[in-house]
Amino acid sequence: xxxxxxxxxxxxxxxxxxxxxxxxxxxxxxxxxxxxxxxxxxxxxxxxxxxxxxxxxxxxxxxxxxxxxxxxxxxxxxxxxxxxxxxxxxxxxxxxxxxxxxxxxxxxxxxxxxxxxxxxxxxxxxxxxxxxxxxxxxxxxxxxxxxxxxxxxxxxxxxxxxxxxxxxxxxxxxxxxxxxxxxxxxxxxxxxxxxxxxxxxxxxxxxxxxxxxxxxxxxxxxxxxxxxxxxxxxxxxxxxxxxxxxxxxxxxxxxxxxxxxxxxxxxxxxxxxxxxxxxxxxxxxxxxxxxxxxxxxxxxxxxxxxxxxxxxxxxxxxxxxxxxxxx
Amino acid sequence: xxxxxxxxxxxxxxxxxxxxxxxxxxxxxxxxxxxxxxxxxxxxxxxxxxxxxxxxxxxxxxxxxxxxxxxxxxxxxxxxxxxxxxxxxxxxxxxxxxxxxxxxxxxxxxxxxxxxxxxxxxxxxxxxxxxxxxxxxxxxxxxxxxxxxxxxxxxxxxxxxxxxxxxxxxxxxxxxxxxxxxxxxxxxxxxxxxxxxxxxxxxxxxxxxxxxxxxxxxxxxxxxxxxxxxxxxxxxxxxxxxxxxxxxxxxxxxxxxxxxxxxxxxxxxxxxxxxxxxxxxxxxxxxxxxxxxxxxxxxxxxxxxxxxxxxxxxxxxxxxxxxxxxx
Numbered sequence: 001x002x003x004x005x006x007x008x009x010x011x012x013x014x015x016x017x018x019x020x021x022x023x024x025x026x027x028x029x030x031x032x033x034x035x036x037x038x039x040x041x042x043x044x045x046x047x048x049x050x051x052x053x054x055x056x057x058x059x060x061x062x063x064x065x066x067x068x069x070x071x072x073x074x075x076x077x078x079x080x081x082x083x084x085x086x087x088x089x090x091x092x093x094x095x096x097x098x099x100x101x102x103x104x105x106x107x108x109x110x111x112x113x114x115x116x117x118x119x120x121x122x123x124x125x126x127x128x129x130x131x132x133x134x135x136x137x138x139x140x141x142x143x144x145x146x147x148x149x150x151x152x153x154x155x156x157x158x159x160x161x162x163x164x165x166x167x168x169x170x171x172x173x174x175x176x177x178x179x180x181x182x183x184x185x186x187x188x189x190x191x192x193x194x195x196x197x198x199x200x201x202x203x204x205x206x207x208x209x210x211x212x213x214x215x216x217x218x219x220x221x222x223x224x225x226x227x228x229x230x231x232x233x234x235x236x237x238x239x240x241x242x243x244x245x246x247x248x249x250x251x252x253x254x255x256x257x258x259x260x261x262x263x264x265x266x267x268x269x270x271x272x273x274x275x276x277x278x279x280x281x282x283x284x285x286x287x288x289x290x291x292x293x294x295x296x297x298x299x300x301x302x303x304x305x306x307x308x309x310x311x312x313x314x315x316x317x318x319x320x321x322x323x324x325x326x327x
Numbered sequence: 328x329x330x331x332x333x334x335x336x337x338x339x340x341x342x343x344x345x346x347x348x349x350x351x352x353x354x355x356x357x358x359x360x361x362x363x364x365x366x367x368x369x370x371x372x373x374x375x376x377x378x379x380x381x382x383x384x385x386x387x388x389x390x391x392x393x394x395x396x397x398x399x400x401x402x403x404x405x406x407x408x409x410x411x412x413x414x415x416x417x418x419x420x421x422x423x424x425x426x427x428x429x430x431x432x433x434x435x436x437x438x439x440x441x442x443x444x445x446x447x448x449x450x451x452x453x454x455x456x457x458x459x460x461x462x463x464x465x466x467x468x469x470x471x472x473x474x475x476x477x478x479x480x481x482x483x484x485x486x487x488x489x490x491x492x493x494x495x496x497x498x499x500x501x502x503x504x505x506x507x508x509x510x511x512x513x514x515x516x517x518x519x520x521x522x523x524x525x526x527x528x529x530x531x532x533x534x535x536x537x538x539x540x541x542x543x544x545x546x547x548x549x550x551x552x553x554x555x556x557x558x559x560x561x562x563x564x565x566x567x568x569x570x571x572x573x574x575x576x577x578x579x580x581x582x583x584x585x586x587x588x589x590x591x592x593x594x595x596x597x598x599x600x601x602x603x604x605x606x607x608x609x610x611x612x613x614x615x616x617x618x619x620x621x622x623x624x625x626x627x628x629x630x631x632x633x634x635x636x637x638x639x640x641x642x643x644x645x646x647x648x649x650x651x652x653x654x
Contacts, residue, residue, distance in 0.1 A: 026494075030477040081438065085431040104412040104480050107434065108473045111408065111441070115469035118445055122462040128455035135449040135462065142442035146435045150357040153431050167353075 001313040003321035010048040011041060018047075018069045021120055033101045033109035034116070037076035038069075040092060045318070046071045049177060050184035052318075053198050055311035056303075059188020063125050067134065067187055070117040071180045074138065077113040078145050078176075080106055085153070114142070126187050133195070134183045141179035148172035155238050157263055162243040166207065174206030181315075194305055201302040201315065208295030209322040214239035215288050216326070218276060224326045230272040236263025240291050244284040254278050292323050328640040330648035337375040338368060345374075345396045348447055360428045360436035361443070364403035365396075367419060373398045375641070376504060377511035380525050382638035383630075386515020390452050394461065394514055397444040398507045401465065404440040405472050405503075407433055412480070441469070453514050460522070461510045468506035475499035482565050484590055489570040493534065501533030508642075521632055528629040528642065535622030536649040541566035542615050543653070545603060551653045557599035563590025567618055571611040581605050619650050 018038055025031055047068035054064035082088075083096040084106045090096060098106035121138060124131050148171025155168060181202035185195045216225050217232040218241060232239065242262065249255045261267040261275040279285050296319045306312045345365055352358055374395035381391035409415075410423040411433045417423060425433035448465060451458050475498025482495060508529035512522045543552050544559040545568060559566065569589065576582045588594040588602040606612050623646045633639045 025474070027474060027477045027481055029481070030474060081434055085434060105477065107408055107412060108477050110438075112470060112473040114438070114441060115466055115473060118462065118466035119470060122459055122466055128459045132449055132455045132458060135445065139442055139445035139449055143439060143446060146439040146442060147352070147354060147357060150354045150432065150435050154354055154356070 001310070001317040003314060003317035006052075006314045006317070007043055007045065007048050010051055011044040013051075014044055014047045014065070014068055014072070015041070017065050018072060021066070021069055021073075021116060029101065029105060030108055030112060033097050033105045034112045036094065036097060036100070036109075037079055037091075038072055038113070040094065042092060044072060046075055046176060046180040048314070049180040049202065049318070050187070052311040052314045053181040053184030053190075053202075054188035056306050056309055056315060057185050057188040057190035057194055057198075058307075058309075059185075059190070061188075064184050064187035066120045066124055067183050068180075070120040071138070071176065071183065073113040073117040073120075074142060074145075075176060077110040077117070078149070080110040080113070082149060085149070124187065126189075130186045130189070134186050137179040137182045137186075137199075141175040144171045144175040148175075157236055158238075159236075159242070159246055159262070160238050162240060162247070165238050165240065165243055168238070169207060169210040170203070173210045174203045177206040177209075178202040197302045197305045201299045201319075204295045204299035204302070205319050205322060208292045208299060208319070211240060211288060211292035211295065212323045212325075214241065215285070215292060218279070219285055219289070221326055230269075230276055233261055233272055233275055234263075234265050234267050240288040241279050241284040244287045245279050245282055248284070249278065249282055289323075296320065296323050328637070328644040330641060330644035333379075333641045333644070334370055334372065334375050337378055338371040340378075341371055341374045341392070341395060341399070342368070344392050345399060348393070348396055348400075348443060356428065356432060357435055357439060360424050360432045361439045363421065363424060363427070363436075364406055364418075365399055365440070367421065369419060371399060372645070373402055373503060373507040375645070376507040376529065377514070379638040379641045379645075380508040380511030380517075381515035383525075383633050383636055383642060384512050384515040384517040384521055385634075385636075386512075386517070388515075391511050391514035393447045393451055394510050395507075397447040398465070398503065398510065400440040400444040400447075401469060401472075402503060404437040404444070405476070407437040407440070409476060412476070451514065453516075457513045457516070461513050464506040464509045464513075464526075468502040471498045471502040475502075484563055485565075486563075486573055486589070487565050487570070489567060489574070492565050492567065492570055495565070496534060496537040497530070500537045501530045504533040504536075505529040524629045524632045528626045528646075531622045531626035531629070532646050532649060535619045535626060535646070538567060538615060538619035538622065539650045539652075541568065542612070542619060545606070546612055546616070548653055557596075557603055560588055560599055560602055561590075561592050561594050567615040568606050568611040571614045572606050572609055575611070576605065576609055616650075623647065623650050 022031060022035055050064050050068040050071055051061050055061050080097045083091060084098040084103065088096055089099050097109055121131065121135055148168055151168040152172060178199045182195050182199040185198045217227055218230060222229045245258060249258065258275050258278050261271050299319045300316055303312060303315055349358060349362055377391050377395040377398055378388050382388050407424045410418060411425040411430065415423055416426050424436055448458065448462055475495055478495040479499060505526045509522050509526040512525045544554055545557060549556045572585060576585065585602050585605050588598050626646045627643055630639060630642055
């Protein structure tokens, strides 16, 4: 099973449906702004997760398609608000919403997508008791996403603990993956035990995915990732590599050198290379990679509850892909 | 029935419960920001509407209290975002959230309250089919609120039609009142016909309420309203008085004079008085007041479907209060 192929297939499958939930309506400026991200395509990992989880529990995937769109809208709503908060001007080669339109339109387009997601959930063609469970997962995820983004902002220019780091990526990445997976399973009629296992799979998958992302930022090939290697260090981005180094490095001179690079945009390339060498020596880079791999192994184990199927294979392949990619 | 007394009573009744849904949790800065508006008290008209509608259909009001809190959270979420978009520094004698905290915290506190409202709805102690209907009303209302605020921003410094004016206040004020009332009725177990009547009552009540608000801004006693009379004209605020005048005034000289005041912060007091006299002469102020009264009469008529009760009396009294107040 090639996860990338499956992703491409479901992304194409969602392309039509995802455009059916935001009809032409005044004010069109708001409608157009809210459509920009969801209509633009992209990997659509979360919709794929909804559909795969539904299929893997033996459900009818067409019933999960509206939820797949709703989860993507929620993801897009957070991107729009985050882009404005973070002052990012471009995303996927397009101007971000507050740049292409204006500040109020970006806030309202986010709010509108958020509302639309819950309108879609209210109309899901599943028994109302199942719909209620889906609503619990999704609304809790959005609450947690706001907490995660607040953590992320508060973490800036600070050296936080490994625990705090893990909590932040859990809230920012894992919970929406988990709402997608658990929601898909509920659309498919899964029982509580299966939903719980699929939820835990996605939570760990999200953690492993983000940890490996951090790893790529340091150990990856910048010609592929598009990030200049080591820039995360200059920006003081909190990663397991950094927290591990800070907690385990006993050599005072090296520690001072390492800290002088962190959160220092003026650090030279030579200084950054030295900081990376310090992390490598002490085993921080290997520690980070291992942590990502452990989370993925843990994630996959939860899927043992499922009978064999192509959708289950995708869920496994997606977890493997999370830690076997160069971009 | 004294609507103000009933409002005071239900506001006090909600004071405890409304503080139970946002537990202490990290990051506390976000939690505290999201609590500021809902904890501050105020008229709490929307929660009162939820409880009254539930009681008026013979329901158990304690079952509607979580929804009353959820609707107030949604109202507060829109206030937080609107305050930031509109650049307002103060609300109810307190610093607004983006001023007391910062921009990202204000956006996230709004998002968090929004999410919390849907978490509360997911946990409502009503049959899941009723919960689904409530979710439809509330999520549609939030979608419409975003549209209304976008209209409001786009209307600025423009002379819009009466139709566009009515659409804007419908979206900005009526739909959440209606979600409150219809949601309360659904919590109380009302049938579809009753829910529909109560929904229509609240939609018209919201229109009448807002139209009378505009009227007070021109014809009211500024020592009571706290607004300097006529300032709405300087700010170019769109009201029925203005649209009526623009559509009906045939005297070219007067029309030119009137337009020179609209949307002109430099207009002198004498010029504003003259513009108000023009509106009075042509009947625009009376037209606006009459329109508000007509909406309220229409709103009350929908309640004929309900048997006599104290809660029904409040719903009638609240409608009367909407057009019989000096502040």
